[in-house]
Each structure stands twice: as structure tokens, then as C-alpha cells.
Amino acid sequence: MDTVPAAVAGALRRTIDGGGIVCVLTGAGMSAESGIPTFRGTRDSLWSRFDPMRLATADAWREDPALVWGWYRWRMQGVRDAQPNAGHRALAELARHVPLSLVTQNVDDLHERAGSVVDGHVHGSLFALRCFACGRAHTALDDYMEGAQRVEPMRCTACGDRIRPGVVWFGEALPDDAWASAVDAAERCALMLVVGTSGLVYPAAGLPALARRHGATVVEINPEPTALSAEVDHVWRATAAEALQQLSVLPRSIDRHSSAGR
Numbered sequence: 001m002d003t004v005p006a007a008v009a010g011a012l013r014r015t016i017d018g019g020g021i022v023c024v025l026t027g028a029g030m031s032a033e034s035g036i037p038t039f040r041g042t043r044d045s046l047w048s049r050f051d052p053m054r055l056a057t058a059d060a061w062r063e064d065p066a067l068v069w070g071w072y073r074w075r076m077q078g079v080r081d082a083q084p085n086a087g088h089r090a091l092a093e094l095a096r097h098v099p100l101s102l103v104t105q106n107v108d109d110l111h112e113r114a115g116s117v118v119d120g121h122v123h124g125s126l127f128a129l130r131c132f133a134c135g136r137a138h139t140a141l142d143d144y145m146e147g148a149q150r151v152e153p154m155r156c157t158a159c160g161d162r163i164r165p166g167v168v169w170f171g172e173a174l175p176d177d178a179w180a181s182a183v184d185a186a187e188r189c190a191l192m193l194v195v196g197t198s199g200l201v202y203p204a205a206g207l208p209a210l211a212r213r214h215g216a217t218v219v220e221i222n223p224e225p226t227a228l229s230a231e232v233d234h235v236w237r238a239t240a241a242e243a244l245q246q247l248s249v250l251p252r253s254i255d256r257h258s259s260a261g262r
């Protein structure tokens with residue numbers, strides 16, 4: 001395992017010394033080491049012959065709600081069965097030492113289960129169920145039979161329409177509060193870490209550029225090149241768990257060094 005690149009360590013040190021905040025923007029790659037498939041680059045799932053872009057839309061829901069709900073129930077079950085990985089835990093640890101604002105495109109709850117506070121779930125949350133027609137929140141989850149591809153959605157107790165997952169589908173607006181928090185964090189941070197995102201889904205993919213325009217240093221953490229790689233200050237080719245584990249121990253050594261020097 002490599003060590004923290006000097007430029008990244010330097011940027012974190014300057015942020016801490018200057019009393020700045022770190023904004024962390026995570027995508028599906030953050031949860032890959034928990035065994036949750038990303039949208040791009042996965043060939044091994046039950047659903048690999050389906051295109052997420054065709055399932056994650058309101059039109060797909062209207063056309064075949066049982067197919068879409070079956071896909072989301074499968075994904076929910078995968079998240080329930082998974083555990084936060086070392087990267088999720090490292091971010092929770094980092095936040096104990098550095099003011100940190102966490103913005104995620106992920107719809108899973110692994111950051112929270114690792115002990116982090118998420119400032120913005122910009123693409124919503126799988127488990128924040130609501131009625132497709134009237135929007136009423138719904139908490140109970142139906143039973144899921146392993147391997148089921150089509151599952152009839154639950155019904156709203158208020159209006160009788162179908163219960164949908166609480167995610168933002170392609171073509172839908174982002175939740176106002178989550179997006180406002182994300183923009184605020186991008187504009188205020190001194191350092192932004194962009195972890196495990198392909199940088200193809202806008203407007204979230206515009207947050208790193210926004211941070212840079214406001215003077216932040218932007219670091220990409222991803223084992224593969226992405227659409228954002230050319231636009232960031234530093235690229236760190238490592239997985240989320242590898243990189244964040246190493247980064248999370250730095251503030252303690254920085255503390256030690258600065259107190260030793262005083």
C-alpha cells in the first residue's frame with residue numbers, strides 16, 4: 001500500500017493549520033469495498049443486463065413499477081446485508097480531528113452506520129420511502145424474497161398509489177436542503193476530497209469545480225481515471241478504503257508534531 005502523496009498530506013496540513021474545513025464528496029466507489037456494486041464497470045450482478053439509467057427514472061416506474069421496485073428491493077437488501085468498510089470508518093475518524101462536511105451521492109446508509117453525519121444526501125436515500133403520487137412518507141418495508149426480480153410495490157395508506165424509493169431519479173430535481181448544504185460546503189472548504197465517483201452525473205459532478213473556483217484544493221481518490229481527473233489539483237490512484245485509512249491517521253501525527261514544536 002502506498003503512503004499518502006506528499007501534495008495531499010501538505011494540503012491537509014495547510015487546511016488544519018489554517019482552521020479550514022474539509023469537504024468530502026463520495027460516490028458509488030466509496031461503498032464498492034463493502035460489496036455494493038457501482039453503476040459503471042460492474043458485470044457480475046443479477047441485474048447486469050439491465051441499464052440503471054433505464055430503471056432509475058419516473059417513466060420506468062410508470063411503465064413497470066414491479067420491475068423497478070424489484071430492482072430497488074434487491075439493492076436495499078444488498079445494503080442491509082453489507083457493512084461499512086474501513087474507508088467509511090476512516091472518514092468518521094477524520095471528522096473527529098478536522099472540521100468536515102460530508103456530501104454523498106450514495107443512496108445507502110453506510111456512512112451513517114460508520115458513525116458519520118452526512119450533511120447532504122444529494123441523490124436521496126433508498127430507505128426514505130414515500131408515495132409516488134402524494135409524497136406521504138412510508139416507514140415499513142415489505143418482505144423480500146431472495147432472487148425476486150419483480151416485486152409489486154406497497155400501497156400508500158392515504159391515497160392508494162404506489163410507494164417508491166426515496167432516491168432522486170434521472171430527470172428529477174435534487175432535494176433542496178441537501179443541495180444547499182453541498183453547495184455551501186463546496187464554497188467554504190479549503191480542501192475537497194472527491195472519492196469514488198465517475199463524475200458523470202450532474203449537477204453533483206460540478207461541485208469539485210465550484211470548490212476550486214472558491215479557492216479549495218481538490219483531490220480525487222479513485223483507482224481509475226474519471227471525467228474529473230483532468231480538472232482536479234491532485235489525483236490519488238487508490239481505493240477509498242486504502243486512501244482514507246492512511247489519511248485519517250495524519251491529523252494525529254500533525255497534532256503531535258505541532259505540539260512538539262511549541
Ligand SMILES: NC(=O)c1ccc[n+]([C@@H]2O[C@H](COP(=O)([O-])OP(=O)(O)OC[C@H]3O[C@@H](n4cnc5c(N)ncnc54)[C@H](O)[C@@H]3O)[C@@H](O)[C@H]2O)c1
Nearest residue numbers: 027028029038039040105106107108196197198224239240
Ligand atoms: N452505494 C450506493 O449508494 C450506490 C451504488 C451504485 C450507484 N449509486 C448511484 O449511482 C450514481 C452514479 O454515480 P457515481 O459517480 O456515484 O458512481 P459510478 O458507478 O458512476 O462510478 C463509480 C466510480 O467508483 C470508482 N471506484 C470503483 N471502486 C472503487 C473503490 N474501491 N474506491 C474508490 N473508487 C472506486 C470507479 O472507478 C468509478 O469512477 C449516483 O447517483 C449514486 O446515487 C449509488
Ligand SMILES: [Zn+2]
Nearest residue numbers: 131134156159
Ligand atoms: Zn399517497
